[in-house]
Amino acid sequence: MNLHQPCKVLLVEDDPGDAHLVHQFLRACREPPIEITQAQTLAEARQHLRGHQPDILLLDLSLPDSAGFDTVRAARQAAGGLPIVVLTGHDDTAFALQALEAGAQDYLLKGRFDTDALVRAIRYAIARSRLEQHLAETGDRLRTLIDALPDSVFFKDGEGRWLEANHVALELFKMQKTDYRGKKDSELAAVHGFFRQALLNCQASDEATWRSGCVSLREEIIPSLDGPPRILDLTKVPLFHADGRRKGLVAVGRDITQRKLAEEHQRLAARVFETTGEAIMITDTDARIVAVNPAFTRITGYRKEEVLGENPRILKSGRHNETFHMSMWQTLLISGGWSGEVWNRRKNGEIFPQWQTVSCVKDEFGRVSHYVAVCADLSEIRSAQQTAENLSWRDALTSLANRALFLKQLDQALANAQRENGFASVLLLDLDRFKDINEARGLAVGDALLQAVAERLKRILHSDDLLARLDSDEFAVLLPRLMPSREVAGREALDMVEKLRTALRESLEVNGEIFHLDASIGITQFPESPQETASNVLRQADMAMHKAKAEGGGRVVFFEVEMGVTIKDRYRLEQELRLALAENQLRLYLQPQVDATGRQVGAEALVRWQHPSRGLVPPGVFIPLAETTDLIVAIDRWMLTSVCRLLKKMDADYPPGHIARLLRVSVNISPRHFQKRDFVNEIKRQLAASGVAPSRLVLEITEGLVIGNLSEVVEKITTLTALGIHFSMDDFGTGYSSLAYLKRLPIHELKIDKSFIDDVTTEPNDAVLVETILAVTKHMNLKVVAEGVETQAQADFLNARGKVIHQGYLYGRPQPHETWLAQLLKGDLPQPNVLRGNNSGEIPV
DSSP states (O other): OOSSSOEEEEEEOOOHHHHHHHHHHHHTOOSSOEEEEEESSHHHHHHHHHHOOOSEEEEESEETTEETHHHHHHHHHHHTTOOEEEEESOOOHHHHHHHHHTTOSEEEETTSOOHHHHHHHHHHHHHHHHHHHHHHHHHHHHHHHHTTOSSEEEEEETTSOEEEEOHHHHHHTTOTTSOOTTOOHHHHHHHOGGGHHHHHHHHHHHHHHHHHTSOEEEEEEEOOTTSSOEEEEEEEEEEEOTTSOEEEEEEEEEEOHHHHHHHHHHHHHHHHHHHOSSEEEEEETTOOEEEEOHHHHHHHOOOHHHHTTOOGGGGBOSOSOHHHHHHHHHHHHHHSEEEEEEEEEOTTSOEEEEEEEEEEEEOTTSOEEEEEEEEEEOHHHHHHHHHHHHHHHBOTTTOSBOHHHHHHHHHHHHHHHHHHTOEEEEEEEEETTHHHHHHHHOHHHHHHHHHHHHHHHHHHSOTTOEEEEEETTEEEEEEEEEESSHHHHHHHHHHHHHHHHHHHHSOEEETTEEEOOOEEEEEEEEOSSTTOOHHHHHHHHHHHHHHHHHTTSSOEEEOOTHHHHHHHHHHHHHHHHHHHHHTTOEEEEEEEEEOTTSOEEEEEEEEEEEETTTEEEOHHHHHHHHTTSTHHHHHHHHHHHHHHHHHHHHHHHSOTTSGGGTOEEEEEOOHHHHTSTTHHHHHHHHHHHHOOOGGGEEEEEEGGGGSSOHHHHHHHHHHHHHHTOEEEEEEETSSSOOHHHHHHSOOSEEEEOHHHHHTTTTOHHHHHHHHHHHHHHHHTTOEEEEEOOOSHHHHHHHHTTSOOEEESTTTOOOEEHHHHHHHHHHTOOOOOOOOSSSOOOOOOO
């Protein structure tokens, strides 16, 4: 590309924000000057191409009249040989390769390039397009020549890109239908997985040839889809410019596979006798041993000198009678071979199993000259089979029964109970807060703790009880002894539960650290019905255990039939929530945040679900469900998008200095969302797409984030803080945070949890805690937001002790964003009022 002539660019992009960024980047380029023409649809692009001929096409894949790779193919058809660079938001190597295969010269990720990267991509695409045109003109003449050669011929440029290859070479790599020209071996390896390593090896040997500066002779192995690998005797000639720069490389390869196979066969035939792992014994026709291999000595213990000239009977174990041996010889003489399992005796007297194959070796006249016995020692195999049998029924970490063995034993106990008209029990234990221990102390400590728990629980149980580990921290206990009634079985189960919980609560020392545990336990008695299965029984115990866990942990719950109905309702609600996200049933609400004078200084964004039949669903119903799945991430993203749109509208509709352009809006971020790899990039994309100033956004995080990888949390917050985003620590004082964590987190404000504000005027402990938080935040220059301010007395208490931002029903309930915005613009903030009851709690999302 000439740096002094203008470069004509046709930009096909319908998103104003993305188009504006590309315009900015290209205008910043001085060499060469760039002329930009924009089309917003594929149809507009086609019309422009009919009358003008730009130098390059910058193409978005999502257009109003076309989408995906069809856009690239359609643009390629309309643009002819014009170079195309795809602009995409997909950070996916496979996606990029598909774009290149569809006809693009290059691709760039939206939001990840600047002027230099964009201009570099344009230059490269134009240069590559011109190179391809030049190669096309000379390709036919070159192919006629090289296709006449019987050897594989490759031509590559100075950077290792394929220029030309003859038919033999393309057949070698099965690339007859591949657009290989202009691609490096590494690029071809990405799309030809079967030949990946061979192509990478070729690239490495090319590099070695260039570095040596002289002709190289070497052998390379190429795998084959329809036979054994091909072995090529390769001659590689490096080519250089006069100034020493690399010009290209020519490689000629002759297939020497058959020659190599013959040589290898001879070597293998010579060595197999010495190196095979099976014992080989050769006898003459009189059954005298004439040769044995080293494996024979290793397996039997006899040295070669001790057995030469002897009869194989020296290995006889005595476990086979004469009839067995006569039958073996008869089969050998009639069919020429025999195989089967035999028991032999080692030199030390040990009897062991062998799989023995005996064959007749005949001379050129068809007469038997020797007998060859190949014997495989089955001792290790039998041991491995026993080990595998144990592993298939045992948990690898604790050596307890696994799920398969537990269900098998439970199935037998169920059959016994149904046959004898008795009742037995299953207990399902889930260790409380074990996930926190795992994250805070590491997997090694977690595994050691599980082993210690398993050993302690085993000591409590009776010899006929069965303890199993079903999952990470989930243990199951089968009490198979039959009781005359369900009530008696229940009492026995409760008695065992108390023993188990007492054992868990006693201190457990792991790696010098003391742990005190408790468990959520579900109990079910069986049989419930004649049709009941072991899986049904375990599922019932699981339902009871999950209910115990939902009640706060450390509980014991018996299974009730109604639990199955609850599980079905929960599943139905989850499916409806997924549909709500797809059909835009969520609603954005806002609750005002005010200073000591009652002036609104911000707002918190909250979510509601406008169900088509249930009506307005409060967050306390669906948010806990969403937090157990990635639905909470989808809701977070919806909230971020909605808040950015609201802020954008406020910026567009009102002049600078207006209150609508001064307020910050807080958005809660779930730990599951924050921990996503693309979290930071997602926030950046949201801001870039909306054009909203980052300083308008406050991201609220919870204290639970500090458990685990604190450095990663700090890194993410620091990156976003550098953009201007503010961070708030939500529900401060209720989780795991400490001053040690707090001083490392680059946050801007703390939110005092509502549970402390409720009784701040009546409970001295809460008052002291709030005063302490206010003192800490003052020294750390942090803002403070108090949640759940419902009474004037609470507000007065806070105002008397510092600059506190208030949020609660005293100043306003959460409202639809349209209502909130209308009241904000009129200055119509609800007057403080005292509400009955503690009903201002929110599950923030």
